[in-house]
Amino acid sequence: MHLYEILAEPIRRRIVEVLASGEHNAGTLEQVACCEFGVGRSAAQHHLRILKLNGWVDVRPELAERWYRLEDDVVPQIEAEAEHFRERWDQRIGWNEKTDPLQRWKPRVGSPASRRGRRGYGIDPDDPWIRMGETN
Numbered sequence: 001m002h003l004y005e006i007l008a009e010p011i012r013r014r015i016v017e018v019l020a021s022g023e024h025n026a027g028t029l030e031q032v033a034c035c036e037f038g039v040g041r042s043a044a045q046h047h048l049r050i051l052k053l054n055g056w057v058d059v060r061p062e063l064a065e066r067w068y069r070l071e072d073d074v075v076p077q078i079e080a081e082a083e084h085f086r087e088r089w090d091q092r093i094g095w096n097e098k099t100d101p102l103q104r105w106k107p108r109v110g111s112p113a114s115r116r117g118r119r120g121y122g123i124d125p126d127d128p129w130i131r132m133g134e135t136n
Contacts, residue, residue: 001054003081011037012047016070019057023069 007013011033018024018032026048033044048068051057056074060067 001050003077006051006054006056007078009047011039011044012051015044015047015051016056016074019068019070020075023060023067026066026068029068 007016014032014036015029018029026045029048030041030044033039033047034041048057051068052059056071057068058071060069
């Protein structure tokens with residue numbers, strides 16, 4: 001499973017968040033999932049099993065309990081994916097906020113054009129793709 005498929009489910013995201021603080025037993029993780037998301041123990045166990053099958057958690061049996069902890073490479077994997085998006089964002093094509101071509105269409109407060117709405121700027125106010133009152 002891809003990183004985003006695993007983190008797409010809020011219950012798994014919350015379990016990973018709890019495990020980021022350290023090792024926890026299955027009962028604690030099930031209780032978090034049951035209380036916060038209103039699911040049963042079997043659903044919580046299902047998500048723990050998915051995390052285990054995909055190599056995200058390590059399970060250590062101790063007497064009658066199972067203790068879960070995040071694998072060491074999970075956080076670096078998440079950071080690497082975030083860095084990938086940061087690089088893509090920095091190399092994006094188009095405009096940024098400073099050179100936004102739609103800036104010229106924003107009416108100035110108190111100007112005659114702002115009292116006329118968008119008609120003073122050459123934009124058809126009946127255009128269904130542009131909502132009146134939108135201040136982008």
